[in-house]
Amino acid sequence: MTEYVKYVDVTKCDGCRACMVACKNWNDLPAEQTEFLGSVQSHKKTTADTWNVLQYIEHDNAKGNLEYLFRHSSCFHCTDAACEKVCPEHAISYTKYGTVVVDQDKCVGCGYCVNNCPFEIIALKEYKDKNGKEYRKAHKCTMCTDRLDEGLQPACVTTCHTGAMEFGNKTDMLKKAEQRVNEIKSRFPNANIYNPQGVGGTHTVYVLAERPSVYGLPENPKVPTSAVLWKDYAQPIGKMMLGATTMAVVGAYISNKIFNKEGKGHDEDGGGSHE
């Protein structure tokens, strides 16, 4: 299966925020009360109801001039996703496109993913059931996986009128990103491709005009070591033990049932699964 990525060229973005609205429109997300942040930016960061936020950054560049930078910020869909690793309910999984999605039916709202996301993207939403009991679910960008299934592009990409966002085959998009960085080097000497390898590369690849830290991004994000230990070592071993035990217990139960019914004579040496 070809890997797909969302390519975001922030230097083409004009800050119109259509991607934010398109996301809410497709995913039926409600509006949120926001406060004035001292800039044009509407939300501080992504939330459970706002899966992508347009950042507006006023930056003094190397020549001492003001640079007004925009960035479409949403889930990176890491190849090695910390959220997927830490989720105890296996509610977070990879799709065949490489996107990372949350299964709302399985999510129990523990918030491990929120604590471990290197980009602080995923967030919890609080709900109340009909008995007034509170529960929580984790939400984030799905890269419109439902649309991808139907051969459509993500809603944000579809609406982008400057062509700052594109969705396509990973190799093509990375090539495009390299070309673009070369093109803009004279205007933005610090331009770079943001596709951090610490999380195995991401499925949202950026062409940034400035260093990642200018955009508030970690220069070298990593999956937390505790998450790796938990998922890659502790869990498989635990599961193996649990699996073996379950199999033995269930097997013993079933064969016991059969042989007890068949006659007392076979009790002692009846089933092969006796422990």
Added chain:
Amino acid sequence: MVEMNLSRRQFLKLSGAAAATLAVVELGFNEKKAYAQSKEFKIAKTKVTPTICCYCGVGCGILVHTNDKTVVYTEGDPDNPINEGKLCSKGTTIRQLYTSEKRLTKPLYRAPGSSKWEEKSWDWMLDTIAKRTKETRDASFKITENGFTVNRTEKIASLGGAALDNEETYLLAKLMRGLGVVYLEHQARI
């Protein structure tokens, strides 16, 4: 292997039991495969109607997805040569024109000097507008000014909108010129 005295019947049952055990235990191991199965596609069964955005003078094409009850989704029309499927943040919200709770569904009237809005019928509205337009026009109509024929009223102004099409703007201009309106303006004069 421990020798087992199994009848044919017991052997079959035991095989079945082993298979069942595996099936039960296997379920627990399969979670990797079960990636979030999406529910029914949002616009799978909707009726699609192309329309023109009513906001600015660009006139972007929009596809409106509706079901029996309401507007489910709107998106830029990829076949429209103006916007080729793209939309701005305002045009993207166009669904709310229909679905918003804040939408007005009845004509509201605020009398001069009043601070309250009253619900009125469309008939009452149209009649009142016609009556008052006529009154104002007749009272303020000037046939001549400084010896020149002017045939105009300066007490009425008209403001058109970007959503008006050719025919509507033609009719509007015709009506206003007929009344003698000289302040004939358009919202999208940018």
